[in-house]
Amino acid sequence: MVPLVMDDNRVRWYVVHTYSGYENKVKANIEKVVENRNLEEYIKDIQVPMEEQVEIKDGKKKVTLKKVFPGYVMIKMVMNDETWYIVRNTRGVTGFVGPGSKPVPLSDEEVRSMGITDRVVNVDFEVGDNVKIVSGPLESCVALIQDINLEKHKVKALVNMFGRETPVELDFNQIQMID
Structure with a gap:
């Protein structure tokens, strides 16, 4: 190219x-x-x-x-x-x-x-936090945040599945802080 x-x-x-x-x-x-x-x-x-x-x-x-x-x-x-x-x-x-x-x-x-203006996103979680997945196929699983992409509104996280740490990418609206 x-x-x-x-x-x-x-x-x-x-x-x-x-x-x-x-x-x-x-x-x-x-x-x-x-x-x-x-x-x-x-x-x-x-x-x-x-x-x-x-x-x-x-x-x-x-x-x-x-x-x-x-x-x-x-x-x-x-x-x-x-x-x-x-x-x-x-x-x-x-x-x-x-x-x-x-x-x-x-x-x-x-x-x-x-409504597609650049949105300033404030997140209440950071790398190293455990969050609960609230929607999607992994709903109710706990994930450990590895990376936060504010521009794309996504996090990379690890989910423990079948005894293994599995990397996943999640949208901000799919997770919430664990109380």
Whole structure:
């Protein structure tokens, strides 16, 4: 691959259209490419905006996460030929939002109104803390935090499974401090 050249120092938010139901796969695939090719300075953030939805069924309150914009993924990136190619050719991506094949960045106002602004995250845990996993396949397991990634809202932790320490990556909303 041709070495990346910064065409524009301005990192902007772009919207990518995906096949319905592929939003999280597209996000994961792009994150993997960014990590493998060391493109962190070009593709800064990828989000599938979610909102909590409260459902009451059989007298029980259930909170679920629902995609705010089904079929779309928001990407904060430096737009150049290489980053455009990488995103556009990710499995599940049908194209950038914009006229023809020219991606149009979101305005600052659009970014704010969509709720995808850069969030300052304050966490009440640190490396070395034990936390309880509150959702996902490892729910109710205890994990030992090894690394905290504030930018991606994730922690790397060790979970004791079958007598072995197993590394896992968890979102901030999947864990809580043990009282």
